[in-house]
Amino acid sequence: MTDIKDICKKAFEEKFNCAPEYYSYAPGRVNIIGEHTDYNGGFVLPCAIRYGTVMFAKQNGTDKIRVLALDMNNDYDEFAIAPVIEKHDTKLWSNYLRGVTYQLAAKHEGKLKGLDIVIKGDVPAGAGLSSSASLEVCFGNLLNNVFSLNESLMNIALIGQSAEAYIGMKCGIMDQAISANGVCDHAVRIDCKSYDLTKVSVPSDLVILIINSNIKHQLVGSEYNDRRESCEKAAKILGVEYLRDATMPMLLAAKDKMDDVTFRRARHVITEDERVLEASKAFEAGDLANLSKLMYQSHESMRDDFEITVKQTDALVEIVKTALGPGKEAVRQTGGGFGGCVVAVVKPEDVQSVKNAINAQYKAVSGIDATIFETKACDGATFKKL
Template sequence: MTAAQDDAIRLFRSLTGSAPAGVWSAPGRANLIGEHTDYNEGFVLPFAIAQRTFAAVGPRDDERIRVASTFSDEQVEVALDELDGLFSGPAGEAVRSGAVAEWAAYPLGVAWAALAARPDARATGLDIAIASDVPVGAGLSSSAAIEGAAAGALSDLWSLDLSLIDMAKIGRRAENEAVGAPTGIMDQVASVMGRVDAATFLDCRTLETRSVDLGLAGEGLALLVIDTRVTHAHSTGGYGDRRAACERGAAALGVPMLRDLGTDDLERARRTLDDETFRRVRHIVTENQRVLDAVRTLDASGPRAIGDLLVASHASMRDDFEISVPELDAAVDASLAAGAIGARMTGGGFGGSAIALVERAAVDAVSRAVAAAFDAAGFRAPHLFTVEPSEGVRRDA
């Protein structure tokens, strides 16, 4: 039992005086390649990580749902029949108005979205105690981990019989509408569908998925996460501005979504769009192609052959989409200078983490080089750790 799982159980006992009916968990995720392509109905290649969020859950004898977590002293309790009134208004209004704390809107939003998806469900009251070892604000989707753990618990305890893609859709709706963060579905799919030593290739238009073997263990490679400790928030940051630019670009170019453009369309886009919108569009179009190239390369040649694609992805996010920050650039540059096969920022940007594909034997040396580069630049010391592609949503107890 991990410390986070034990924390969730102890919190539940302190709330209720009894043991939970069960414990469910879901992992955070890192994205190997394919950033901001998801809400453009494009392609992504994320993977689940070993760090997880745990939900200890048990039934109540009333029709109320109470959530508590180790990362807030606040408990939030709502009647089940009040959830729709809480979250059915403008996206994120419950959070913005202070009606519900943002952290609580994730599990409560999942309950609301699950009931909307299964209106005939015989839902009972629940107590939910949450603990996590997924770093918050690091671009590793701590939010999707909460959503996945909650969805797994509700599927079982309310007999909803949710498929994995159902859980991902419910998590996305909770994040988009209850919390008000305009994200795509990549994070939720990666969290619920993870597999050991594999990434999940997702077509965000059709929601078709394929597990892609990474083969890191056999090649003696590791994925090093460099958490810059520059925090971000999708619901309040520049994420929405980038999404709006993509929508403007698609409309101006006469396509439903940027997914419908290929690299051959970029010259027309250059002539049609203002410079900033063109660069936003160019990132999405070229990033979609890099995801497809990465999948083909992994299938044909293995993980050592994808380094240049990772580097090109970071350059595109830095220069065209402009979502990097100096700390992320320093992490990537120092990793490559110290011998990393490839490196790029991962996540929504404006902070968070970079990942570096490195020889397992060189993890310590690359980590020292990155730490030294941050120190020389006067940046806050980064948090460095390796991640292993891991299992998705599950019941743990």
């Protein structure tokens, strides 16, 4: 991260001909288990990772946010702070910032002032590691601290979630919540109904591997919203507010009242919530065998019931599963789906064999190489006045 900090700070000084006053950072995340359960009021078990978004900023004495995005080919945008801020026609990255700004401006009338900002990140875009949530939380926490808005980190996360809805993505709270509230050396189990956070220690003898299929997913306007609608339909049939409140006996009793697709979507969510709770116990106990069983079951459920995997991520999971062997195959697709990354939890001595297997086999399936990252569980959002 030092590299992106140095690059970002230097770019700020060159763009705005002055030194920055503020520094903000928020990480991306990887979800160990609990996919598409967050917007169903359920449980998820993510951790913050060592890749994220950096911002350097200075007040500019105007009513405008002026921002340079280094990772968007040095794209630049500016917009006035107002209770209503229109979306930009072509700059998707700026719309995340616009969405956060208009909500905070409406809630804290007159408190926000103009800022000059330079942004740089190292979360791979389109990899399912929450580059957008990292951006939203980094920016929201910047505004929160610079202008003394006194919002909690969870409120900043909720504002980021609403910014996603502003651009057309009805996502759950997981990505923003863990970016804001990550804890070093811990996954965090998030109750997405109550917003309770429970630290789950990651055993020191386990490594988290993130394998990017390099099949980019784009969830805005995609099948993601269709999956959410199916879940809402199932919840209505079952007479519950969220699928988190349903049980498998309830679902089986109502099977003849719903089509097969709706039934399978609901089955994934209900069983996935159970897996998250069991996986939390397995992590705390250092029980890799049980964690392996639960993570692979999660992948099968995403593949067969929720239908959000693709052949490349399925292939990666099978390559890693075979390389690790029985009782150690803690691997699954992670993220919203339709591409992106696979996550594996492995012993340090197995890391190289997994890398060797991927490098030897994946390109034959996909025509491209995978990118492999090692990470530990990291802290969430930070802010500093320089």
